[in-house]
Amino acid sequence: MALVLNEEQGMLRDSVKAFLSERAPVAHLRKLRDSRDPVGFDRKLWLQFAEQGYSAVLVPEAHGGLALGAVEASIIAEALGRTLTPTPFLSTAVLAARAIARAGSATQQAELLPAIAAAETVIALAVDETSKHRPGAIAAKATRDGSGWRLDGAKTFVLDGHVAERCIVAARTAEGGLTLLLVDPRAAGVQIERTLMVDAHNAARLRFDGVRIGADALLGEAGAAGAVLDEVLDLGRVVVAAQLLGLADAVFELTLAYLKERRQFERAIGEFQALQHRAAKLYIDIELTRALVLGALQAMDADPAKAGLIVAQAKAHACTTANRAVQEGVQMHGGVGMTDEFDIGLYMKRARTLQELLGDAGFHADRVAAMGGY
């Protein structure tokens, strides 16, 4: 498959970019942050995501969705990376939508998928338990309890966890296999703490103490959710990689404009070769990430079970590139780059979060080595 967007994908990219830069530019994030908004995103904007079809992108047609792929979801994520817009898109329309579409019963799908497509709900995925992403070491316990389940454990870095109507919680059964449970956060024994994060995007810590869960809340097969979770996490990783790419693009545009406009020693600072070469290298890194991320997205859409290696490569590469982009961005902006007034710092904060999310460059380099047999 050619490594370019097709015509429809190009149109989607242009329209989502225009929609977000008009409706939710970086100032939108500042407003939510400065007003200490209790929800952390704009519910009206989320509903507009449904009008635009963005929240329905991965939902099957039978449930009111567009049944598009990772490429299309990432076009939206990339635009969100450019404008730093907080929305439940990743938690709900990507991670939850894919988990429910892959593993959900007919009843669960009929109940939840149309609500996701219509942006009428928020559903969080709770995987991480340690400060580093380590899905192989999930310790939350799902214990059989009559016909249903009892859940014990703690989760951290749960996106939109404090506003979610449901949480998909990954836990281990007594036999050691992974199980996904659909938990109502209002149930007895659930404690939720919103964590205000450096990037002013939503996250929460969740605790489950003997939470009783009905048999109908089991998502997929008990003790055999490993493959589904792998696919959902890999989809999330490549979508986050695309978001990092959009972020790096936006930072680079800001920085390049500044190099052309800022004058010292009677000339534009962009005339200095020391800066030109660093800008050129950064440009090349961004182009490398762009090619690798698109390759990973196409692989994900072709066969998720075979996309693990390239997804790990793409997430690692996007982390490294975005990290370099924000560091060079702040440095090349000089003193104003350190001020809260300039947007560049907001990009740096968001890049840090997106790097940690679903595995940083080190985590994915380790996967690449393991998959390469070394």
Added chain:
Amino acid sequence: MSDLESFRRDTRAWLETNCPPEMRRPVTSESDACWGGRHFKFQSEAQRRWMQVMGERGWTVPAWPKIYGGGGLSKEEAAVLAAEMRALGCRPPLVSFGIWMLGPALLAHGTEEQKLEHLPKIARGEIRWCQGYSEPNAGSDLASLATKAEVHDDHLIINGQKIWTSYADEADWIFCLVRTSTAKKHTGISFVLFDMESPGVSTRPIVLISGKSPFCETFFDNVKVPRRNVVGELNAGWTIAKYLLTHEREMIGGIGDRGAVKPLGQFAADTVGLDEQGRLRETTLRVQIARFEIDEAAFRLLMQATGDRAHHGMGNPAISSALKFYGAELNKRRWELMASAAGADGLEWEGERSHDGTVARTWLRTKGNSIEGGTSEIQLNVVAKRILGLPGA
């Protein structure tokens, strides 16, 4: 069945019949490749035959027009041929500067007579070309070249010296930049072709840090060249030189693509060994190799994306500088890691065990990748100015 599918089926059948088994193994080094030319010593009968049968079909240069010795294939057909050759592990039947560099320049700028005279010989591997560009005082600032050509009615007289002429001592003809006017720097340069057997041409190999001599100094002492061997207009050679440099950059950039060689991680697993968990015994090296392989994958896809974008009319020619820069740096990194993974064994300079010091010599040779064909610094200048639009100098 579509035309392309039947082309694919026929191509595969033909390759299976005609590609000798010895030619279905990866090329191990520059000296293992088939370069063609008057004096070329084939390494095997299979190598000779593979070049010959592919040359007869024009598939040494599949996309060139048939009348110039090419295969006359469409882009899609050429891609099918390349894919089928890859699938069977077929080597390129012929590699040469004629194919990579002079051919494209002649197709774009040559006269009909020049194309008919030179292109078919390139395609059939009869004439091996070298490139006379750099001079002792014209490296990164190539346009300051001083090799002088006096213009007479029907011929030029050339005096001067070139340096870093790849394989000048094995080449039959040279495409050469000469100064035909001193009035202006860039518009006083002409692009000429001549036979290396012409009286007054001599070469002297340069021994590199690798102990090998892929480059020469080349001297011209009153060399007489017919006027009709000037490509393009007199004093307008710089345009052709730049066009050709783009192709050279793409070619050198391509060295960042390892092709059929074993992945670095597997090489290191064999040399360094694995622990009980199946991890490299050298933990720092393991991370460095993983990060290298990630960048290598990105580079491979960017090469592919660049081709696909050009095909869809979305290309930027200056991207070749970005690819040249990154491919060269990547290859240097690969061989630093290879040398590290090989450890003390990789230091051996001679003898069968080390294949005459392949690791050490290749490691050293790659240091030139970021110098030849325009230094990494020059490529970054091009990216900064032509792609990013940064001002000045």
